Structure formats: structure tokens, C-alpha cells
Amino acid sequence: MANGFEDKRVLAVYGHPDDEGQATGTLASFVAAGSQVTLLCTTRGEVGEISDPALSTPETLGYTRELELRAAMAQIGLQDVRFLPFRDSGMDGTEENEHPEAWHQQPPEVAVPAVLEVMRDVRPHFVFTWQEDGGYGHPDHIAAHRHTLAAFDLCGDAEAYPDAGAPWEPERLYWGARTMARFVGIRLEMERRGLLDEPLDDETRARFEEMVQRPAPTASVVVDTSAHIEAKRRAASMHRTQFGEDGMWSKIPDDLLGEFYGEERFYQGRPEWPSDAEPANGFS
Numbered sequence: 094m095a096n097g098f099e100d101k102r103v104l105a106v107y108g109h110p111d112d113e114g115q116a117t118g119t120l121a122s123f124v125a126a127g128s129q130v131t132l133l134c135t136t137r138g139e140v141g142e143i144s145d146p147a148l149s150t151p152e153t154l155g156y157t158r159e160l161e162l163r164a165a166m167a168q169i170g171l172q173d174v175r176f177l178p179f180r181d182s183g184m185d186g187t188e189e190n191e192h193p194e195a196w197h198q199q200p201p202e203v204a205v206p207a208v209l210e211v212m213r214d215v216r217p218h219f220v221f222t223w224q225e226d227g228g229y230g231h232p233d234h235i236a237a238h239r240h241t242l243a244a245f246d247l248c249g250d251a252e253a254y255p256d257a258g259a260p261w262e263p264e265r266l267y268w269g270a271r272t273m274a275r276f277v278g279i280r281l282e283m284e285r286r287g288l289l290d291e292p293l294d295d296e297t298r299a300r301f302e303e304m305v306q307r308p309a310p311t312a313s314v315v316v317d318t319s320a321h322i323e324a325k326r327r328a329a330s331m332h333r334t335q336f337g338e339d340g341m342w343s344k345i346p347d348d349l350l351g352e353f354y355g356e357e358r359f360y361q362g363r364p365e366w367p368s369d370a371e372p373a374n375g376f377s
Contacts, residue, residue: 096375098126104217108233109138110162118318121169144337165331197232213258266363270312313361
């Protein structure tokens with residue numbers, strides 16, 4: 094395995110089980126190269142959807158989604174999956190969003206050392222997390238970005254949260270550089286082909302069509318994940334409560350698999366990528 098995947102320790106920090114999907118192929122590449130990879134999930138996704146009531150209940154959903162995440166990561170050989178003791182907040186404006194134990198409600202003096210303790214234990218060379226807007230504005234995703242960035246910046250400071258472990262200087266921090274445009278484009282194409290049971294309502298369709306027109310965010314690294322397409326598909330299928338056993342993910346036709354699963358894009362936020370530099374193909 095080339096392109097800088099070997100001999101690294103990697104930490105990925107996301108808000109919920111299934112968020113890791115933006116980096117599954119990249120994490121698989123590090124695992125395949127023999128690197129040590131840790132996934133930290135800040136919640137167990139307790140207020141996510143339940144696609145089939147036979148799979149879980151609202152009371153057991155957090156436990157179910159933890160098992161789903163562990164099963165998903167087993168598809169790429171990632172064994173070190175950890176969780177923080179915070180609660181899924183749900184989308185902005187919902188009742189769950191105001192829960193005092195919700196991840197996005199935690200002040201920096203609580204959230205940052207929680208991430209920092211894992212970071213200093215793992216001692217990663219590279220850290221991955223959500224982009225600044227959380228992909229689509231989810232409060233927990235935005236909190237994951239903000240607190241992971243703060244933990245990264247403080248990780249090597251011996252005076253910052255000394256109870257969180259010995260200082261360590263990570264080399265680089267990356268966040269996702271994909272919009273919803275690729276997902277939306279494939280969703281619309283699958284509907285056009287008659288592969289989906291439920292058509293979009295007019296409001297959602299208009300929003301999706303607007304997303305397709307948005308410019309792509311700047312990428313520092315473009316990772317070819319075509320070798321892991323099947324593993325990525327299997328990993329996504331483990332999140333059954335969220336995606337269903339007969340949902341969109343199981344119906345993506347073969348000619349669209351490469352477009353959807355074959356590439357992952359990231360922006361290097363620390364140290365910040367030069368504005369005039371072209372994207373790299375890997376992490377060398």
C-alpha cells in the first residue's frame with residue numbers, strides 16, 4: 094500500500110454511528126496497510142430513526158446502534174471503536190436538541206477534555222472529523238468538528254487539561270470535503286430509473302436540485318477508495334436501523350457504485366493546506 098497509509102496511528106472522531114461513512118474507505122486503506130486506527134463516536138445515536146420496529150425500540154436504540162457500528166467497522170477490520178458518554182441531540186429545533194446531556198449542549202470545558210483524553214491515549218499522527226458545517230448542519234456534527242479541532246490544538250500543551258493524559262503532537266487534522274451533491278445526484282438518478290419506491294415531495298426535490306448546483310468544497314486530499322467499494326457497501330448495510338434492509342443503499346446499481354463509493358475527499362485543516370496547492374493523492 095502506497096501514498097502514506099503505512100506506519101500511522103489514526104483517530105477519527107464523529108458524532109453518531111454511520112457518520113463514519115464519509116471516511117470508511119480511507120480508514121480501510123489505513124487498516125489494510127497495517128496502521129493503527131481508532132474510531133471515536135461521541136454519542137450512540139439514541140434519537141435516530143428506526144427503519145423497522147423489529148430491529149430496536151427507542152429505549153434500546155443506543156445499544157443497537159453501537160452494535161451496528163461495531164459490525165460496520167468489522168467489515169474493514171477496524172476493531173478499536175470507542176464511545177463518549179454523551180447523548181444524541183437530534184436535529185436542530187427538536188425537543189431532544191435541548192437535552193442537557195446532548196453532545197452539542199456540552200461546554201468546551203467538558204467536551205474538549207473528553208476528546209483530548211482519547212487523543213492523548215491513541216497518540217495519532219492523523220485525525221479525521223466532520224467539516225465545519227457538519228455536512229448538512231446537524232448540531233452534533235458541528236460540535237464534533239469544533240471540539241476535535243480544539244483538542245487537536247491543545248493536545249501537545251502540557252498545561253492544558255493535564256488530567257487528560259500526557260501531551261502529544263498530532264501531525265495533521267483533516268475534515269470532509271464533500272457536499273451532499275453526490276448523494277443527491279445519485280438519489281435523483283435512481284428515482285429517474287424507477288429504482289426507488291417513494292418519490293420526493295416537491296420541497297425536498299427543489300432543495301436537492303439546488304444542492305447539486307453548489308460548488309464542491311476545496312479538497313487537500315483525494316483518496317481512491319475503489320479497492321474498498323464492496324467493504325464500504327457492506328459496512329453501510331450494517332446500519333440497518335437507519336438505512337433499512339431494502340433502502341436506497343441496497344439498490345444502488347453497479348454502474349453507479351464507483352461514483353458513490355470510489356472516492357473520498359478531505360481538507361487538511363491543520364496545518365492549513367496552502368490555498369494555491371493542488372489536491373494530493375494520499376497522505377505522503
